[in-house]
Amino acid sequence: MNIPLPAVLIALALVLAVGTWGLYEYLRGVEHRRILSARGAMDDTERVANSLLHRLDRHLRRTELGRAINRRITASGIQMKVATFLLLAASLAITAILLIGQWMAPVFGVAAAVGVVFLMLAFLRRKEERRREEFVAQLPELARVLSNATSAGLAMRTALDLASEELDEPARSELRRTADALKLGQPLEDALRDLGERLPSRELAVLVSTLVVSSRAGGSLVTSLRTIADTLDERKEINRQVKTITGEVVVTNYAVGFMGVGGLAMLNVIMPGSLRAMSENLVGQVILGAAAAAFAASVIIIRRLTRVDL
Template identity: 45%
Template sequence: MNTPTMALAVLGVTGLALVLGVWGLHAWSGGRADRAALVDRLADVPAAERHAVPFAGLDRRVRRTDWGRRLAARLAATGTDLTPGQFTAAALGVVGGAWLVADIVLAPFFGPIAALLAAWAVSSFLGWRRRVRTERFIAQLPELARVLANATQAGLALRTAVGMAAEELEAPAGEELRKVADAMTLGHSIEDAMAELQERLPSRELVVLVTTLVLSSRAGGSVVESLRNLTVTLEERKETRREIRTQMSQVTVTAYAVPVIGIGSLLLLDRIMPGSLGAMTGSGAGRIAVLVALGLYVVGFALIRRMSRIDV
């Protein structure tokens, strides 16, 4: 084989190898995208979250675990747009940042303590957002009962009345009722759809409303009269809860002021006597004293919060 023929053969083989390489890379990337989409569908990831979502890889890994599925349910109950992966990344950043700041500003001994407090604060944030959403939903319950009563009195079925209320009411009631209406459209019973709503937003007022709707749909009776009586009751409970919250606001502020004063005292002490916190936590007796003091602050915070919590 002469030189020109060999050169052409080499160029042909090289071109074929490049074409096959590009085709293989395209097939590999397409298969990877299909696999990621399949994992997202199996994990019940909303369609809007499947593209261009930060920490998408971490989100898929987190959703595969039991803890990730529970976290996804808690995030859904709070109404936030964060995915489990985004929340996990943010939580790790907050915990690591708190450790680093406490290590630099106070003393290395306070780094792990600050990290534990930050982890508790991140977990409490979800509970706080869920309580806020539940309170907003409870505040809309009288209007919800009124809309359902008017729709039922007009001759509409309960499923249609729920869909109408979902369109008329604002968030969070509108969003939650839309989920209930979608569940009933897919064939779920009113009992199952309302039970899922109770799991997302647990409250006594919602239990009363759900019980009224379920019993009325199961046993019949005057649904309109029951809903109108329930509307009056919910309005009274709403005013009672508002009065109690106003009267207990000072106690709530005191619960948060106590640990803030303690942390402020540490910062003030280190400002007046630089290096005093490092010297204090340099011995075993000093560490024990700090831990005991922090424990007392935690107990005081928990007791004050428990005293200010009144169930109506």
């Protein structure tokens, strides 16, 4: 099935429009937050709330899928609406179907669309993991700031507020949320546990447990925080060495996969139509499916082998 070129161009134009829309929404969100921090912007807030995209986003957030995606977007630190993310994913999936349908059987276009959706979710997961890693890297500094503040006689609520002002992102925004929750009357234990749920990690769990136990039973919090800071520094250095050692294996695995895709594209350039003929034949479909499954299995195996829990 040869898809007309105008349909492909329309799909590309649609993706470009949605991408531009998403960039516009991101920039407008940044500007909107800047305005809100400088002055009260009630009129602007009402205008945004009445926009079509905002109403769609509000409706999607009520669904189970929308809530799950919103949690992922929030955890990743990306400033994007749920509606924008889903519209962008749908546009890219349609474009994948149209483009792959030019060279291969339609079933592979559908598979490519599913792959595009998985790639976008993987992108969110990777951003979430990177943001969590950046926060974990700041934990030694956070422990020292809290230790210095408590040794100076400040309460833990004040110490967390002070740390949110001194540390960089992402610790600044996460600690600001915790400090704001404390100002609104949330108990210290609940606020710290919410922080641990937003950024789940073994290192943060140890720090949160120490603060919770200290708030309940007392004890030498300053000494504990300084010991935790030194231990976290050592763990950070070990993690850096492990990633350096395993990085070559991960890159090699992805390079082999890209070489396979590039080889198929080159074959289709040298022998036009060969890729479509292969994909429309049962034997060719089995071979292509087995190759894709082998690559996916290799990615999973490499991730499992290179993951080291310290």
